[in-house]
Structure formats: C-alpha cells, structure tokens
Amino acid sequence: MNFRRIKEFFVESAIKISGIASIFIVALIFFFLLKEGVLLFKTEKITHFIFGKNWYPISDPPDFGILPLILGTLLVTLGAALIAVPFGVAAAIYISEVAPGKLKEVLKSGIELLAAIPSVVLGFIGMITIVPWMKIIFKIPTGLTAFSGSIVLAFMAMPTIVSIAEDALHSVPKAYKEGAYALGATKWQTIYRVVLPAASSGVVAAVMLGIGRVVGETMAVMMLTGNSPSMPRGMLYPVRTLTATIAAEMGEAVQGGDHYYALFAIGIILFLITFAINITADLVIHRKRQ
Amino acid sequence: MIIFQEDSVKAMDNKIIHTENVDLYYGNFHALKNINFSIAEKKITAMIGPSGCGKSTLLRVFNRMNDLVEGARVTGEVKIAGQNILAGNTDLLNLRKKVGMVFQRPNPFPLSIFENIVFGLKIHQMYQKNKNKLMEIAEQSLKAVLLWDELKNKLNHLATNLSLEQQQKICIARLLVVKPEILLMDEPCSALDPISTARIEELMQELKKDYTIVIVTHNMQQAARVSDETGYMLLGELVEFGDTQRIFTAPTDRRTEDYITGRLG
Ligand SMILES: Nc1ncnc2c1ncn2[C@@H]1O[C@H](COP(=O)(O)OP(=O)(O)O)[C@@H](O)[C@H]1O
Numbered sequence A: 001m002n003f004r005r006i007k008e009f010f011v012e013s014a015i016k017i018s019g020i021a022s023i024f025i026v027a028l029i030f031f032f033l034l035k036e037g038v039l040l041f042k043t044e045k046i047t048h049f050i051f052g053k054n055w056y057p058i059s060d061p062p063d064f065g066i067l068p069l070i071l072g073t074l075l076v077t078l079g080a081a082l083i084a085v086p087f088g089v090a091a092a093i094y095i096s097e098v099a100p101g102k103l104k105e106v107l108k109s110g111i112e113l114l115a116a117i118p119s120v121v122l123g124f125i126g127m128i129t130i131v132p133w134m135k136i137i138f139k140i141p142t143g144l145t146a147f148s149g150s151i152v153l154a155f156m157a158m159p160t161i162v163s164i165a166e167d168a169l170h171s172v173p174k175a176y177k178e179g180a181y182a183l184g185a186t187k188w189q190t191i192y193r194v195v196l197p198a199a200s201s202g203v204v205a206a207v208m209l210g211i212g213r214v215v216g217e218t219m220a221v222m223m224l225t226g227n228s229p230s231m232p233r234g235m236l237y238p239v240r241t242l243t244a245t246i247a248a249e250m251g252e253a254v255q256g257g258d259h260y261y262a263l264f265a266i267g268i269i270l271f272l273i274t275f276a277i278n279i280t281a282d283l284v285i286h287r288k289r290q
Numbered sequence B: 001m002i003i004f005q006e007d008s009v010k011a012m013d014n015k016i017i018h019t020e021n022v023d024l025y026y027g028n029f030h031a032l033k034n035i036n037f038s039i040a041e042k043k044i045t046a047m048i049g050p051s052g053c054g055k056s057t058l059l060r061v062f063n064r065m066n067d068l069v070e071g072a073r074v075t076g077e078v079k080i081a082g083q084n085i086l087a088g089n090t091d092l093l094n095l096r097k098k099v100g101m102v103f104q105r106p107n108p109f110p111l112s113i114f115e116n117i118v119f120g121l122k123i124h125q126m127y128q129k130n131k132n133k134l135m136e137i138a139e140q141s142l143k144a145v146l147l148w149d150e151l152k153n154k155l156n157h158l159a160t161n162l163s164l165e166q167q168q169k170i171c172i173a174r175l176l177v178v179k180p181e182i183l184l185m186d187e188p189c190s191a192l193d194p195i196s197t198a199r200i201e202e203l204m205q206e207l208k209k210d211y212t213i214v215i216v217t218h219n220m221q222q223a224a225r226v227s228d229e230t231g232y233m234l235l236g237e238l239v240e241f242g243d244t245q246r247i248f249t250a251p252t253d254r255r256t257e258d259y260i261t262g263r264l265g
C-alpha cells in the first residue's frame, strides 16, 4: 500500500518534471533567439528589415531586407500546399472510407515509409528527377525553381496530412454514416456531406501541421529552389527561403556581427510564422469541439 | 400457423410488408430463421424479445441496411408494396427513401438543425435551389415532430447540442421530409428518460395517421402501450405474431407466455 503510494509519487513527479522541462526548454530557445535577434535592431529598422527588397548581407554597406526571403518561403509553401492538400485529403478519404481492409494497411505503412525518408534524400532525388524535367517541360534556363521545391515539399507534407486526416476521418462515429445511408445517401454523399464536416477540425489541423512542416523545411528547398535572394518573379524562377538563408549563411557570418544577428532575426520571423500556423490549427480544433 | 387464425379478421387490413421464408446469416451464424409474417399499413407493429434474438436484424432487412454488414446473407422474399426488395435490381437509395430508420442512439449529423432536416432533400436532389421551399418543408417536418415552437429560432444551432429527446425527434423529422411510407424504429427510446419516452410515444400515435411504423423494443410495456400488433422473437425465430392485446393477454405459444409473464429474458 505504502509502496504503491511512493511509486505513484515518483511517476507523478517524473511526468510533472518532464512536462515543465519541455516548456522551459522551448522558452529558453525562444529567449535565446530573441536575445540574439533583437541586437540587429540597434542598427536596423524593423520595417526596413521586413519590407526591404534587398538582401545583400556582405556588401558594404550591407542591406538586410528579407521581403524576398519571406515571399520565397510563402511562394514555395503555397505551391506545396496546393499540391499536398488536395492529394493528401483525397488520399486520407480513400484510405479511411474506400480502401478495403488489407489495402488500407498497406497504404498506411506506405505513407509512414514516406515520412521516414530523410529530407536530404528527397532533395537529392528531386535534383536528379524534377529539376531536369522542369527544365525540359517548361523550357526554362534552370530547373532550380520555386515549383521544384514545392513538389518535393508536397511529398514531405503529405504523410503528416494523410495520417492525421485519416485519423480524424476514421474516428467519425459509425452512427453518422449509418444515419446517412439509412436516408438513401450514396457513399460519396455520405463522405462529403457527413464524414468530412464531422472530421473538419481534424482535417484542418492536419493541413496546418503539414504546412507547418513545409515552412520549416530546409535541406530539400536549399537543394532545389536555386537560392536566388532577389524578389521572386514566379513559380518557375529560382527563389530563396528563410530557412535556406539561415542554413546557407550561418557558417560564414561573423559571430557578433550584424549579419549574424540578422540571421537570428530571420529565425524569430520563422518562429512566429510556424507559431501562428500552429495556433490557428489549435483554435480551429477548439472552436469545433465546443 | 394456428396463431394467425385468431387474427384472421385483421387480414382485411391493408398489409404493406410481407415476408416469406426470410433467413439471414452473419457468416455461419443463423440470425433469422424462416420469418413469415405481414405488417399492416398505417399501424404500429412492435417486435419484442430478449436481447440478441434478431429484432434489429429483422428491422434492417426492411431497408437493406444489412447490406453494409460484411458477410451478411439474406434469402427469401420481402415484399414492400408488392415489390420484392431483396431482388438484386432493387434501387437501394429509393428503398431507403421510402423506408426510413430511427436508431437506438439519436444520431443527428453534426450539422445545424436546418441542415439535418433538409439533408434528405439535398441528397435526393429535391428543391435544392429553392431556399424558401426548403424552409417551408423544414417547418412542416419540425411541426410534425412537435419541435417547431421550441426550435424555430435556433435553426442554425448544432443539432448535436440538443437534448436527447430533441435529437431523436430531429432524427424522425429528417426522415419525414422525403415522404417515406414506413418508419423503422430500433429501440428509439432506450436512451431517453421516461418523460421523453412518453412524448416520443405520443408522437408515434400522431405519425401513425400517415405512416406505417415498425418499432423494435425490449420494453414490453412500451409495446403494449403503443402498438396495434406485436411479434415475439426468440433466437432468430418469430415465435408468435398478432394483435397486441391478444399477445399480451392470451398468448398461444408457451414461450411467449413465459416471456410476457417475466419468466424469461
Ligand atoms: N454484424 C454482425 N455480425 C455478426 N453477428 C451479428 C451482427 N449483428 C448482430 N449479430 C448477431 O445476431 C444476433 C441478433 O442480433 P440483433 O439483431 O442485434 O439482436 P437484437 O436487436 O434483438 O438485440 C445476435 O446474436 C448478434 O450477436
């Protein structure tokens, strides 16, 4: 009896400590990011940083405008979302509602396998397939474009979207479906009039988390988008993303210099974007739960 | 067959459902055994019997919901308004429009009250474009289930947030919009308190004027209160079927008597 109580106490404390620790660590990371990042704004105006159109970090004088990088990130993300969301949601519907038992399991494992491929490998495959195809299909001078990045990122977002959306669809009570069938609804009517609305919060969360993953992705975009820091001109032109900029330049930035601080400030922006996406996903889920 | 003789006067009634030698198997399990009987039009027919005897299964034969169960196999004939609905070429969507079903646990869709009511119209492509007509039908059907006054100002509220009684009435109302002929009710009150149950029973008496109702219940008092005819089922067999009053006062089968008098189930 007493032993059980002691055990209970230890388990409880361990859970409490790890919970607090994880929050603490996140806070610490953000604080560190903030501390390094804000130093840039001693010399640089925030508006100029966010809306400046030129990213010339090593010219003299340097120019730290990240608008092209923000737009690059948004463009690549939007492209990836346009591909991954319809395909991902459709795949989730197929797996959850249509596929027969055995195929369902095979497909689910397949999706998990896709999630397990390291992004550098996907980037590499993209480089030797999508990039040359892009050049031929669109007759453009380089296949390293925003679109190439979007395609590969779509593959990365897909597993998240499919597996979370599939979970949400799968957990729609059978009673709803029976109710619809008993009224004479077809399978498709049941799916899009009852199952999808019932699972909508989960599906939206899946989409948001998938997009969150795309925004933060670095390696594959660096390999595929051409990394040109000028203002993006379209999907078929090279662009540079926020993440790629940090990854590519961190090694050469002098510690304690403005360039170094600027990269941290980019980190803050990135953090805020992903944070906003996650908060939105949370809000959607909670609004629906009520 | 003796049991039908006493009720032969009733044979004058219009029968809307006829079953002939209906057997149903779930895989190897013989769930319905040679069911033969007829259900009268615009009457309330109750099916009683202990849990697991096949009441729900029988009900789900009438709207072919067992088709959704993998491994379920039905043989025999079920004629509804003269048509054998077990025939391969039966239009299931149309059948289910004609034969609506209310479930044990109220299952309104997680949509607004209005969307729940007009759901049947939308899936059957009736009056889709005509918002006024949809509204008018929604009003009629909510009035028919005695909910209009309580809910007329809340049509855009989520139906799943209503009380269970209201939810069950919504489930009945959403059937009425597509003008069914038969309402199948599978223990419609088992999730409800006695007062709500009484109100649903009252509603059934109203609905009986326009619809044929088949209700499954494990509550004998309920069957005695609401139904005109009653069938007693046991282990997949229809043991006895006939006028409710007679079944409850002078059952001819020993097994029915045991059940009625509480020695079984
Ligand atoms: N989907 C199914 N698969 C296999 N057996 C089933 C299925 N549904 C019901 N049964 C069996 O058929 C019998 C009758 O079930 P049911 O019609 O639900 O009984 P009741 O409604 O009278 O309680 C039970 O023994 C039950 O276990």
Ligand SMILES: [Mg+2]
Pocket: B055, B056, B057, B186
């Ligand atoms: Mg049952």
